[in-house]
Amino acid sequence: MSGAKPRTLFDKIWDAHVVERLPDGTCILYIDRHLVHEVTSPQAFEGLRAAGRAVRRPEATIAVVDHNVPTSDRRAGISEEESRIQVETLEKNVAEFGVPYFPLLDERQGIVHVIGPEQGIILPGMTVVCGDSHTSTHGALGALAFGIGTSEVEHVLATQTLLQQPAQNMLIEVSGRLPPGTTAKDLILAIIGCIGTAGGTGHVIEYAGEAVRELDMAGRMTVCNMSIEAGARAGLIAPDETTFTWIAGRPYAPRGENFARACTYWRSLASDPGAPFDKVVRLNASEIAPMVTWGTSPETVAPITGAVPDPKAEPDGAKRAQLSRMLAYMGLAPGQKLAEVAIDVVFIGSCTNGRIEDIRAAAAIAKGRRVAANVRALVVPGSGLVKKQAEAEGLDRVLLDAGFEWREPGCSMCLGMNPDKLAPGQRSASTSNRNFEGRQGPGGRTHLVSPAMAAAAAITGRLADVREFL
Amino acid sequence: MEKFTTLTAIAAPLPLANVDTDKIIPARFLKTIRRSGLGVHLFDTLRYDVEGRERADFVLNREPYRRAQILIAHENFGCGSSREHAPWALLDFGIRAVIAPDFADIFYNNCFKNGILPIRLPRAVIDTLIGDASQGDNARLTIDLARQVVVRPNGEEIYFDINPFRKHSLLNGLDDIGQTLRHEARITSFEEARRAAQPWLPAIAPV
Numbered sequence: 054m055s056g057a058k059p060r061t062l063f064d065k066i067w068d069a070h071v072v073e074r075l076p077d078g079t080c081i082l083y084i085d086r087h088l089v090h091e092v093t094s095p096q097a098f099e100g101l102r103a104a105g106r107a108v109r110r111p112e113a114t115i116a117v118v119d120h121n122v123p124t125s126d127r128r129a130g131i132s133e134e135e136s137r138i139q140v141e142t143l144e145k146n147v148a149e150f151g152v153p154y155f156p157l158l159d160e161r162q163g164i165v166h167v168i169g170p171e172q173g174i175i176l177p178g179m180t181v182v183c184g185d186s187h188t189s190t191h192g193a194l195g196a197l198a199f200g201i202g203t204s205e206v207e208h209v210l211a212t213q214t215l216l217q218q219p220a221q222n223m224l225i226e227v228s229g230r231l232p233p234g235t236t237a238k239d240l241i242l243a244i245i246g247c248i249g250t251a252g253g254t255g256h257v258i259e260y261a262g263e264a265v266r267e268l269d270m271a272g273r274m275t276v277c278n279m280s281i282e283a284g285a286r287a288g289l290i291a292p293d294e295t296t297f298t299w300i301a302g303r304p305y306a307p308r309g310e311n312f313a314r315a316c317t318y319w320r321s322l323a324s325d326p327g328a329p330f331d332k333v334v335r336l337n338a339s340e341i342a343p344m345v346t347w348g349t350s351p352e353t354v355a356p357i358t359g360a361v362p363d364p365k366a367e368p369d370g371a372k373r374a375q376l377s378r379m380l381a382y383m384g385l386a387p388g389q390k391l392a393e394v395a396i397d398v399v400f401i402g403s404c405t406n407g408r409i410e411d412i413r414a415a416a417a418i419a420k421g422r423r424v425a426a427n428v429r430a431l432v433v434p435g436s437g438l439v440k441k442q443a444e445a446e447g448l449d450r451v452l453l454d455a456g457f458e459w460r461e462p463g464c465s466m467c468l469g470m471n472p473d474k475l476a477p478g479q480r481s482a483s484t485s486n487r488n489f490e491g492r493q494g495p496g497g498r499t500h501l502v503s504p505a506m507a508a509a510a511a512i513t514g515r516l517a518d519v520r521e522f523l
Numbered sequence: 524m525e526k527f528t529t530l531t532a533i534a535a536p537l538p539l540a541n542v543d544t545d546k547i548i549p550a551r552f553l554k555t556i557r558r559s560g561l562g563v564h565l566f567d568t569l570r571y572d573v574e575g576r577e578r579a580d581f582v583l584n585r586e587p588y589r590r591a592q593i594l595i596a597h598e599n600f601g602c603g604s605s606r607e608h609a610p611w612a613l614l615d616f617g618i619r620a621v622i623a624p625d626f627a628d629i630f631y632n633n634c635f636k637n638g639i640l641p642i643r644l645p646r647a648v649i650d651t652l653i654g655d656a657s658q659g660d661n662a663r664l665t666i667d668l669a670r671q672v673v674v675r676p677n678g679e680e681i682y683f684d685i686n687p688f689r690k691h692s693l694l695n696g697l698d699d700i701g702q703t704l705r706h707e708a709r710i711t712s713f714e715e716a717r718r719a720a721q722p723w724l725p726a727i728a729p730v
C-alpha cells in the first residue's frame with residue numbers, strides 16, 4: 054500500500070471495526086467480544102427485557118461471576134444475601150438470553166480479565182468490551198479493549214456495537230531493561246507516577262520499546278491493566294511471537310491453518326514506521342526501582358527507598374490540602390521512610406497480578422520463610438485454572454507453609470465486595486490496582502506493590518525492598 | 524431517558540480533584556440489581572461518619588445544597604471504575620449537571636446515557652463558578668443546553684463545548700440503542716464481511 058498514510062496499531066484496529074461513521078464523526082464501532090460479570094450487567098439485561106430485545110450475538114459473549122464471590126469454600130453457596138441475589142440474577146439472565154457462562158463451581162471460573170485471555174477468547178486485532186474499567190488488560194494481546202458503563206453493556210448486548218468517538222494516540226516507549234527485583238507492576242506504577250492519573254485521558258496508550266517487548270504476557274497484561282489508572286481509554290501492545298506462542302493451543306484459539314492465517318493478519322497490525330502519535334513519552338527501564346504507592350491515588354507513588362512527601366513543599370493550595378488529607382487518611386507522616394511503614398494485611402491477587410507468573414513470583418520470595426506475626430496474608434488466584442496450575446507446581450504448599458492463606462479465585466480484597474475486606478485503619482500491601490479511600494474496605498489503607506514486593510512485606514511485616522531477598 | 528433542555532438550580536461547590544467513582548459510590552453499594560435508590564449512598568464516606576451520621580461540614584449536608592442539582596468540581600472527576608452506579612447515584616440524589624475542568628472518559632460517557640450533562644470548562648472559569656456556588660441561597664446557575672451556555676447569577680453567560688450527537692440525544696431524550704438499530708442492515712452486512720475475511724474468529728460455545 055505505497056502512498057497510504059502510516060497508521061498506528063490503534064488506528065488499524067479502529068478502522069477495521071467502523072460499521073458507520075455518522076455525520077458528526079461519532080462512529081458505530083463493531084464489538085467482537087463482550088465479557089459480562091454480575092455487578093454491572095443486571096440493569097442491562099433488565100433493559101433488554103423491558104424493550105423486548107434479544108442478545109444479538111450470544112456466541113460473542115461470555116459471562117462469569119467474580120466480584121461478589123466468596124474465596125473460601127463455596128460448595129455451600131453464597132451466604133451473603135445481596136451477593137447471592139446478584140449471582141443468581143446473572144444465572145437467570147444468561148439462561149434466558151442464551152449467553153455462554155462459567156458458573157461458580159466451574160474450574161474455568163475466575164476474574165473476567167484473567168479468564169478471557171486464558172481461554173483464548175481474546176485475540177489480537179479484536180475489539181473487546183466489558184462493564185469494567187480494567188478491560189484495558191486485554192490490550193496486552195493487541196486487542197482494542199476498554200471498559201464501558203451498564204447502558205453501553207445493554208447497547209452491546211442489543212446491537213453488538215457501540216457509539217464511540219475516536220481516541221487520540223499516545224506512545225509510551227520504554228527503553229533499556231528492568232533491573233533485578235523490578236517487574237511489570239513497578240514499570241506501570243512508574244509510568245503512572247510520571248504522567249499522572251489523567252495523563253492518558255482521551256488517549257489509547259501504545260506501550261513499546263525494549264523493556265515492553267521483553268515482558269512475558271502476564272507482565273504485558275499487568276501493564277495494560279493499569280492503563281485506566283493513567284486515565285487512558287485503553288492500553289495496547291503490538292502482538293508479536295511472544296503473543297502468538299502464548300495463544301497457541303488455548304481452548305477457543307484458532308487452530309491449524311486458521312491459526313497460521315490469523316498470525317499473518319496479526320503481524321500486519323503493528324504500528325507503521327512513522328505513524329503519528331499525538332503524545333509521546335519516553336522512559337528508561339534501567340532507572341526504575343521497586344515501587345510503592347503512599348497516597349490514595351495511583352499516581353502517588355515512589356521507589357521503596359523513598360519517603361512520604363511533605364505537603365508543605367506543594368505550592369498549589371488546593372493540591373496541598375488534598376495531599377494533607379491523603380496523609381491523614383493513610384496515617385503517614387511527612388518524611389517517614391516508606392520501608393519503615395508497618396502493615397497488617399497482604400493481598401496477592403486481582404486482575405493486575407493474579408496470574409500464575411505472579412503467584413510464582415510471590416512463592417519464590419516466600420519459600421522457606423514465614424509471614425510475620427500479626428500479618429494476615431491472602432493469596433487469591435485469578436482463576437480456577439491458575440489455582441490448579443499453582444497446585445500442580447506445589448506453590449500452594451510453599452505459600453501455606455510460609456503462613457499465607459490459599460483461597461478460591463475471584464476479585465476478593467481488590468474491592469472488598471465479598472467478605473475479604475480491610476477493617477477501618479488496617480494497612481495493606483496489595484498487588485491490586487487502586488488505592489482509593491475505602492477501596493479495600495471502609496477506612497482501609499492500601500499500598501500498591503508487585504507480587505514479590507507484597508510477599509517481602511508479608512515476611513517483614515512492613516513495606517520492604519524485595520531486592521534484600523534476592 | 525429524561526430530556527435535558529434548560530436547568531436553573533442550586534449549584535454545590537466540591538473543590539476536589541480526582542473524585543473517583545469509589546468516592547461517588549463505594550463498592551459495597553453496588554450489590555443492587557436496580558438503577559434507583561442509590562442517592563442516599565452518594566459520596567457515602569464524605570457525607571457520613573463511621574456511625575452513619577451526617578458530617579455537618581460536607582456540602583451536600585448543608586442548606587441549600589441538599590437541593591443542589593448542579594455540582595462543580597476540580598480536575599479528573601469520575602476517575603476509577605466504570606460503574607454506572609456513579610451517575611445513577613448522582614441522578615437519584617437530584618444532580619442533573621456536573622461542571623469540571625475535565626472528566627474521566629467512562630464516567631463522562633455514562634453521564635449522557637442517564638440524562639446528566641457533564642460540562643467541561645477551564646479551571647479559571649471553574650474557580651469563578653465555585654465562587655458563585657459558595658453563595659448559599661444565591662448559588663443558582665442556569666444551564667441552557669440548546670445555546671450551550673452556563674448563566675452566572677450576575678447574568679454573565681459562559682459558552683461550553685459539546686459533541687453535537689450527544690447534545691441532540693440529550694435535548695430529545697433519545698435512547699442510543701434505538702438510534703443505532705436504525706443502522707441494523709449495515710451491522711448485518713459488516714458482520715457477514717467480517718466473517719468471510721477472518722474465518723478464524725471463533726464462536727464461544729454455550730456451556
Ligand code: SF4
Pocket residue numbers: 119120164165166185187403404405463464467468485486
Ligand atoms: S480484580 Fe479488582 S480491578 Fe480486577 S475486575 Fe476484579 S474488582 Fe475489578
